[in-house]
Amino acid sequence: MIPVSAPSITELEIANVNEAVRSGWVSSKGEFVGEFEKTFASFCGARFASTTANGTVALHLALLSLGIGVGDEIIVPTFTFVGTVSPILYLGAVPVFVDCDINHWCIDPDQIERKITARTKAIIVVHLYGHPTEMQAVRKVAKKHNLFVIEDAAEAHGALYRNKTVGALSDVSIFSFYGNKIITTGEGGMVLANNKKIIDKVNVLKNHGMSPSRRYWHPELGYNYRMTNLQAALGMGQMSRIGPLLAKKRTISEWYHRELDENLVIFQKEMPWARSVYWMVSVILRPIKNAAQREKLMVELMRRGIESRPFFYPVHLFPPFRKYARNERFPVVESIYHRGICLPSGADITEMEVLQVCRELNSLLA
Numbered sequence: 588m589i590p591v592s593a594p595s596i597t598e599l600e601i602a603n604v605n606e607a608v609r610s611g612w613v614s615s616k617g618e619f620v621g622e623f624e625k626t627f628a629s630f631c632g633a634r635f636a637s638t639t640a641n642g643t644v645a646l647h648l649a650l651l652s653l654g655i656g657v658g659d660e661i662i663v664p665t666f667t668f669v670g671t672v673s674p675i676l677y678l679g680a681v682p683v684f685v686d687c688d689i690n691h692w693c694i695d696p697d698q699i700e701r702k703i704t705a706r707t708k709a710i711i712v713v714h715l716y717g718h719p720t721e722m723q724a725v726r727k728v729a730k731k732h733n734l735f736v737i738e739d740a741a742e743a744h745g746a747l748y749r750n751k752t753v754g755a756l757s758d759v760s761i762f763s764f765y766g767n768k769i770i771t772t773g774e775g776g777m778v779l780a781n782n783k784k785i786i787d788k789v790n791v792l793k794n795h796g797m798s799p800s801r802r803y804w805h806p807e808l809g810y811n812y813r814m815t816n817l818q819a820a821l822g823m824g825q826m827s828r829i830g831p832l833l834a835k836k837r838t839i840s841e842w843y844h845r846e847l848d849e850n851l852v853i854f855q856k857e858m859p860w861a862r863s864v865y866w867m868v869s870v871i872l873r874p875i876k877n878a879a880q881r882e883k884l885m886v887e888l889m890r891r892g893i894e895s896r897p898f899f900y901p902v903h904l905f906p907p908f909r910k911y912a913r914n915e916r917f918p919v920v921e922s923i924y925h926r927g928i929c930l931p932s933g934a935d936i937t938e939m940e941v942l943q944v945c946r947e948l949n950s951l952l953a
């Protein structure tokens with residue numbers, strides 16, 4: 588079976604994790620943690636970083652560090668993974684959903700301004716499936732209305748927006764290192780910021796709210812959202828390979844673009860100002876009309892040894908989030924989400940395997 592995504596792990600990562608285990612520093616203290624934070628911040632061009640247990644809690648901490656709380660409105664794309672939006676509800680804040688752009692599928696910046704009210708505090712953007720958001724336009728609206736911008740870069744390590752690495756283009760950004768991400772730590776996440784106060788706050792909150800200057804004194808309510816040294820050891824191994832991993836992702840996407848019949852599929856469009864990392868090569872299936880037809884196709888692909896993944900459902904369709912959509916329509920995402928699939932894109936996939944996927948998909952759609 589060709590998996591939709593599998594982590595790429597080498598002896599280097601295994602040696603690193605062994606070293607961490609042998610050192611006895613198996614929890615969240617240990618040299619790999621600080622090293623991973625420094626290395627990843629520098630890779631993204633951000634000044635400060637804080638590792639976390641996963642990407643969802645990284646976003647929870649990011650929102651807390653900006654002082655987001657009950658009743659605050661947060662603009663967010665509805666076409667994203669649920670983990671982008673859940674932390675807004677953890678805080679009693681209110682998600683205000685925005686539709687996506689028809690070409691690159693990230694938030695449509697032209698639709699943000701009309702959603703802003705006196706209660707709006709921040710805009711979360713998501714670099715979806717590895718493609719960066721149109722940041723200039725988002726930042727312009729944010730500046731005009733004095734709003735924070737938060738990047739959810741969980742799927743986009745190394746993506747470029749106008750030649751700048753995502754993750755350092757906003758007030759605070761977050762990443763995920765789940766097993767299917769560009770680089771992995773098993774589970775894991777990171778918060779990046781250029782403002783030290785934000786990362787200082789994140790560091791206190793993720794460590795039970797403990798005072799940095801007085802051990803076991805807890806002036807505020809905190810969480811245990813820390814990454815372990817074992818995870819960071821894996822992360823450091825992955826960071827030493829991130830260049831080749833990103834190069835391979837691009838090659839995989841080139842194979843798909845060469846082999847798939849564009850009369851049958853629509854690719855996520857890489858915009859002139861963007862360099863996508865093609866986290867998952869994702870396509871809309873032109874002949875597919877509804878979710879049932881897509882399901883049938885995915886079952887048939889699986890029967891032929893090919894795993895695929897449906898597009899994310901728009902978050903405003905889920906029961907805990909529905910009421911925040913206020914019966915609004917989101918015509919772009921509603922016209923594509925049930926017709927899209929993500930194709931096998933793990934960094935260890937071979938050209939022969941991609942050719943097989945393309946052959947089967949072209950023939951099933953023709």
Ligand SMILES: Cc1ncc(COP(=O)(O)O)c(C=O)c1O
Pocket residue numbers: 641642643644667668670671713739741742762763764765775776
């Ligand atoms: C866009 C997006 N945001 C947030 C998350 C949450 O990250 P995690 O799974 O590490 O909690 C993910 C991924 O899983 C994601 O794809």
